[in-house]
Amino acid sequence: MENSNNPQLNKLSPDQGAENKSPVINDIPSVSKLPAEIEKHKFWENPTFLFVCMGILTIIAMLSTYFIAQKYDNPMVVIASISLVTGIITLVGGMTIKTIDELATTNRMKTEFVSIASHQLRTPLSIIKWYVEFLSKKEIQKNFTDKEIKYIKTINDSNQRMIKLVNDLLDISRIENGRMQIKLEKTNFVELCQNIIKENQPIAELKKIKISFKYDPSIPLILADPKRIGIAMDNLITNAVKYIQSDKGQGQISIEISNKNKNIIFNISDNGVGIPAGDQKKIFKKFFRANNTMRLQTSGTGLGLFIAKAIIESHKGSIWFVSKENEGTTFYFTLPLGKK
Ligand SMILES: Nc1ncnc2c1ncn2[C@@H]1O[C@H](COP(=O)(O)OP(=O)(O)OP(=O)(O)O)[C@@H](O)[C@H]1O
Ligand SMILES: [Mg+2]
The missing domain is CATH 3.30.565.10 (Histidine kinase-like ATPase, C-terminal domain)
Structure with a gap:
């Protein structure tokens, strides 16, 4: 070269x-799903992973409270400590999983919204394109001033840019939904x-x-x-x-x-x-x-x-x-x- x-x-x-x-x-279908999946869930945000961590933490908490209570020889302290620690861990874990789920739903809704909005924009943009192409014809433009011809070109350039953006956004939502055919x-x-x-x-x-x-x-x-x-x-x-x-x-x-x-x-x-x-x-x-x-x-x-x-x-x-x-x-x- x-x-x-x-x-x-x-x-x-x-x-x-x-x-x-x-x-x-x-793998073709999973490739197209990949970017969205990566954005939605890192592996440490996976509910299964969180449940396993919560389980391990609960066991560690129970064992430590058991040994502490043994040292002080008081069964009520053991029960109270275990319930308190387990309760706190379950609460925090539950809230985290709920947040992840809500984020995933919001992300899906965002992708859907972009997809619908882009689709809706395509029709008016195509109509503008059709009229601008008509106005760009030589036989039509012979009645226009230089300024008017320049304006039509600017409208055409901007419209082309918008069409490209809308097509790109549609492609992105197809990629993120795993629907790129x-x-x-x-x-x-x-x-x-x-x-x-x-x-x-x-x-x-x-x-x-x-x-x-x-x-x-x-x-x-x-x-x-x-x-x-x-x-x-x-x-x-x-x-x-x-x-x-x-x-x-x-x-x-x-x-x-x-x-x-x-x-x-x-x-x-x-x-x-x-x-x-x-x-x-x-x-x-x-x-x-x-x-x-x-x-x-x-x-x-x-x-x-x-x-x-x-x-x-x-x-x-x-x-x-x-x-x-x-x-x-x-x-x-x-x-x-x-x-x-
Ligand atoms: N050939 C290149 N030379 C220098 N920089 C480049 C080149 N190709 C890509 N880039 C850099 O990579 C960035 C991303 O490129 P990309 O094509 O994704 O987006 P863009 O050109 O900015 O916008 P569009 O979505 O309209 O293509 C560019 O903004 C630019 O900074
Ligand atoms: Mg580019």
């Missing part, structure tokens, strides 16, 4: 990103990638960014969900374009698809702002945005990589990156070739 403006980045190998590598999880079909991965590059080309051209694309011609068709893999790929390409500063020299993006060890390897390398070392561990977290990109005031919600990771892992693949601040970033993902 060539990245003439960024020799440092070319030296980075996929292995150097090992610490940023996401674990491969093989993967429809596997024979997919031409190279063609899919070419189409997505084409869609990103206009913005890249506006920023004078050069996109190069290389692929191994022997890559076979793979079993994948083209719509979902397309979303993951688009998130990575959009990021590469977005996080290159056009006023800092020639922007360069290199995309390569290779075929190694029964896996397809996709990598995208840019000479953009890079990800600060301190932020790298959190980059796949929902709503997380690195400090440097926040400072640059680029638009974004911090959902793209979270969704991309869930999609790739639901295909039994793996995603990771190598990055240096002010030098650039390379994202990698693999997909198993599987049966054709």
